[in-house]
Each structure stands twice: as structure tokens, then as C-alpha cells.
Amino acid sequence: MTEDLEEDFDDNDGAESGAEPSQSKGGLKKILLIVLPILLLVGGGAGLYFSGILDKLLGGHKEEASTESSAPSPVAKAVQAAAFMDLPEMLVNLQTSGRKQAFLKLRVALELESVADQPRVEQMMPRIVDYFQVYLRELRIEDLQGASGMNLLREELLTRVNAAVKPVKVSDVLFKEMLVQ
Structure with a gap:
């Protein structure tokens, strides 16, 4: 009697396992036939x-x-018309919480939109240096750390220089040298 039950169990097991692979193989083939060409x-x-x-x-x-042959692209115009102007080297002491002092030595260049703007910027140079000095003296060493500190410094200097030379537009402030000691 136990042999009959074992045979029935084996027969059922074989029937179930035989039916599943044929269904899964058919479904897998359908999926491959649809997905593979799409991929x-x-x-x-x-x-x-x-x-x-x-x-x-x-x-x-x-x-x-x-369009390129008829007129130069705006990017090419901007590169040709841009002018760079060096500012004097600045050395300021930074805010520190302890007795030890820290200094910042900075050399920057300004990117102007055109060469014609250079006389106006030279005329306003004392004001630009003043705005930069006042801002730089308020900085802490922590403010200058990492790429985010450098980008924030660039944005702040750009805002100040554009305020100083108001009708003229300065495109960017470029760091030539920056030393914190």
C-alpha cells in the first residue's frame, strides 16, 4: 500500500514538473522574441x-x-571679444578664533566682455580693491575650504566688482593664485 502511494506521488510530481518547464519555456521564448528585438x-x-x-x-x-559660413557663432564672438585684466596682489589677515593669525594672499584676473570696457575698470580700480579688501578681511579659514568655498568666494567677488563698475559687466573672476597661511 505504501508502494502505491509512492508511485502516485512520483507520478504527480513528474506531471507537475513536466508541465511547468514547458509553460516557463514558452513564456521565456515569447519574452525573448519581444524584448530582444526592441533592445x-x-x-x-x-x-x-x-x-x-x-x-x-x-x-x-x-x-x-x-549658418556657420554666413555668420560666426555667438560663442566665437564672446571668445574673441573677451578681455582679461589682472588685479594687484592682495594680502589680508583672516578672522581667527585663537591668537595665531592666518593670512590670505590672492591674485585674480577679471574677464571683461570687451576690450572697450578696460578703461572704465582701470578708472574704478581703487574702489574694486577696497570692496575686495573689506570682504576678504571678514573671511575665516573655514570659509575658504573646498571647492564650494572657492565657488562662493568667486561669486562674492564677482558681485562686488560688478557693483563697483556698474555700467560695465564683468563676466568672471579668475583665480591666478590663492595662498592661505
């Missing part, structure tokens, strides 16, 4: 897009070539 098309399209071949096929490259 190939998406991958091929992405490859064409990033290689630039798709732009050439769609004719986008021809339009760019015709």
Missing part, C-alpha cells in the same frame, strides 16, 4: 545618435554648416 533597435538607435550619423541622415548637419 537591439534601441541600442542601434542610441549608437547612431551618439555617433552623429543620425544627424547626417536627417539633414541636421547641412543646416549648421550653412
